[in-house]
Amino acid sequence: MDTATPVNATIRQHPERAASAEAGDFLAAGTVAHVGFQVDGQPYVIPFSYQYDSSAPDRLYLHGGHSSHTLRALAAGAAVCVTVTMVDGLVYSRTALNHSMNYRSVVCFGRAQPIEDPEQKQAVFARMIERYFPGRTAGEHYAPATEAQLRATALLAVTIESMTAKARRGAPTGPLDGEPEALGTCGVVPL
Amino acid sequence: MDTATPVNATIRQHPERAASAEAGDFLAAGTVAHVGFQVDGQPYVIPFSYQYDSSAPDRLYLHGGHSSHTLRALAAGAAVCVTVTMVDGLVYSRTALNHSMNYRSVVCFGRAQPIEDPEQKQAVFARMIERYFPGRTAGEHYAPATEAQLRATALLAVTIESMTAKARRGAPTGPLDGEPEALGTCGVVPL
Numbered sequence: 200m201d202t203a204t205p206v207n208a209t210i211r212q213h214p215e216r217a218a219s220a221e222a223g224d225f226l227a228a229g230t231v232a233h234v235g236f237q238v239d240g241q242p243y244v245i246p247f248s249y250q251y252d253s254s255a256p257d258r259l260y261l262h263g264g265h266s267s268h269t270l271r272a273l274a275a276g277a278a279v280c281v282t283v284t285m286v287d288g289l290v291y292s293r294t295a296l297n298h299s300m301n302y303r304s305v306v307c308f309g310r311a312q313p314i315e316d317p318e319q320k321q322a323v324f325a326r327m328i329e330r331y332f333p334g335r336t337a338g339e340h341y342a343p344a345t346e347a348q349l350r351a352t353a354l355l356a357v358t359i360e361s362m363t364a365k366a367r368r369g370a371p372t373g374p375l376d377g378e379p380e381a382l383g384t385c386g387v388v389p390l
Numbered sequence: 391m392d393t394a395t396p397v398n399a400t401i402r403q404h405p406e407r408a409a410s411a412e413a414g415d416f417l418a419a420g421t422v423a424h425v426g427f428q429v430d431g432q433p434y435v436i437p438f439s440y441q442y443d444s445s446a447p448d449r450l451y452l453h454g455g456h457s458s459h460t461l462r463a464l465a466a467g468a469a470v471c472v473t474v475t476m477v478d479g480l481v482y483s484r485t486a487l488n489h490s491m492n493y494r495s496v497v498c499f500g501r502a503q504p505i506e507d508p509e510q511k512q513a514v515f516a517r518m519i520e521r522y523f524p525g526r527t528a529g530e531h532y533a534p535a536t537e538a539q540l541r542a543t544a545l546l547a548v549t550i551e552s553m554t555a556k557a558r559r560g561a562p563t564g565p566l567d568g569e570p571e572a573l574g575t576c577g578v579v580p581l
Contacts, residue, residue, distance in 0.1 A: 212458050230477050230491075230581070233424035235435035244426035244435050244473040246495050267403050282435040286421050291523050295515050295535040296543055298522070302422075304437050324486050331489070332482050332579070340574040344486040352487055383531040388523070390421070 210363050218303070222364035225305040226251040226259065227330070229283035234261060234269055236277045245269045249281070250327035259307065260314075260323050262354045270353045273311040279357055281307045289388040292373035293381055299367060301387060307362040311355040317346060320354045401554055409494070413555035416496040417442040417450065418521070420474035425452060425460055427468045436460045440472070441518035450498065451505075451514050453545045461544045464502040470548055472498045480579040483564035484572055490558060492578060498553040502546040508537060511545045 210217050218225075232249040235242060247269070250260040259281060263270050273279050288301035314320055321344060325337050337343040344352070374381040401408050409416075423440040426433060438460070441451035450472060454461050464470050479492035505511055512535060516528050528534040535543070565572040 212455055230480075231475055231493075233426075233435050233437075233473055233475070235424075235426040235433040235471070237428045237431075237433050240428075241469055241499070242426040242428050242433060242471040244424050244471045244497065246424075246473060246475040246493065248491055264403055278432055280426070280433040280435045282424055282437060284422055284424070284437040289421075289522055291519075291526065292532060294533045294539075295512075295519060295528060296539045298519050298532075300421075300439055302437065306435065308432070321486075328482075328486060328489050331480055335482065337486060338573075341483060341489070341576075342485045342571070342573050348485075348487045380533070382529075382533050385532075 210365060213365065213367070216365040216367050218364040218366040221303070221366065222305045222362050223253050223256050225285070225303045225364055226283055227253050228303070229285060231283070232259070232261065233282045233284070235280040235282070236269065236272050238272050238277070243269065248327070248331070250323055250330060252326055257359045259357050259359065260327065260354060261311070261357065262324070262352055265351070265353045267353065270355055273355055273357070274313045274353070276310065279309055279311055281309070281357055286390050287368070288390055290371045291388070292371040292385050293383050294373040297371055297373035299371065301367050301369070303364070303366045305362055305364040307357070307359045309357045309359045311357045314354045314356055317349045320344075320349050320352070323354060401556060404556065404558070407556040407558050409555040409557040412494070412557065413496045413553050414444050414447050416476070416494045416555055417474055418444050419494070420476060422474070423450070423452065424473045424475070426471040426473070427460065427463050429463050429468070434460065439518070439522070441514055441521060443517055448550045450548050450550065451518065451545060452502070452548065453515070453543055456542070456544045458544065461546055464546055464548070465504045465544070467501065470500055470502055472500070472548060477581050478559070479581055481562045482576055482579070483562040484574050484576050485564040488562055488564035490562065492558050492560070494555070494557045496553055496555040498548070498550045500548045500550045502548045505545045505547055508540045511535075511540050511543070514545060
């Protein structure tokens with residue numbers, strides 16, 4: 200993959216929830232990335248904080264200790280799936296199987312490479328802190344990482360080769376008020 | 391695995407965050423399960439609602455359409471990793487690399503089997519609705535699933551063979567108020 204526009208994979212379940220135009224918005228808004236990879240046939244899904252910047256939409260960043268099982272597997276070239284999900288509401292319906300969630304999610308497929316350059320690492324961490332805490336600035340609100348801290352921290356860039364985004368929004372499905380079979384209640388609990 | 395007490399896997403990163411005694415509490419409290427598996431060497435991580443009941447602590451339930459890529463792979467015997475994460479706060483420190491999150495997470499490893507019995511499916515869905523919406527009851531607040539709806543919905547039970555739980559709680563690390571190098575600010579933004 201050598202373009203800046205990831206292609207979109209196929210959505211089979213609830214194709215009406217496809218939200219591919221919003222994939223970058225979801226990555227920019229997310230808090231936790233669930234990072235999936237496999238080692239010796241065993242899948243792992245590990246939660247990480249992450250960095251994503253819409254000016255480089257084919258890339259996201261993960262960091263941690265050099266001994267991290269996840270980062271070591273990814274740095275060794277393992278295929279990776281990074282999923283970011285935000286739950287916006289719990290949806291209750293008048294019928295059991297129409298209970299649902301309102302959510303936004305993006306599933307990214309790619310590969311990772313380590314970033315070794317200390318200046319580049321420093322810059323990614325500063326932008327990441329700014330993403331989680333808008334306005335928070337190195338030198339004013341916190342001390343930037345020292346060289347030793349940068350060396351002690353592994354940073355990987357995941358190149359996104361394809362991704363899919365989905366969202367469910369709005370009201371429950373199922374019988375509506377006034378319909379004869381409209382037993383019980385329905386609505387959305389915002390989260 | 392034929393006991394009701396899943397064994398715990400090894401925690402390498404931040405072993406001080408180990409919270410294995412709380413794994414069941416975290417599963418009972420979670421909203422989204424990130425379900426990881428691999429097909430033809432490609433890892434996938436897909437968000438699902440789920441059911442977990444502390445009276446059967448070695449099991450969790452996933453459901454969806456019969457054509458679901460995830461459910462089909464799991465029903466065919468793929469090893470699965472199911473991770474549930476709750477983010478409780480964003481932690482800001484006086485030093486860049488001590489920025490963190492307060493979270494609770496549990497990573498479960500296992501295998502899934504389909505559940506075909508309509509009565510068992512109905513019961514799992516009723517308990518699942520009750521977990522997401524405490525007090526919500528079939529026949530009073532909503533209509534139970536019809537036989538046709540039950541047939542149209544796949545339900546899998548994941549047997550948890552091992553799991554690890556971690557939590558970060560409390561204040562930031564890094565320089566404290568009054569220390570000479572205590573540049574800037576620190577604290578926790580609750581979520």
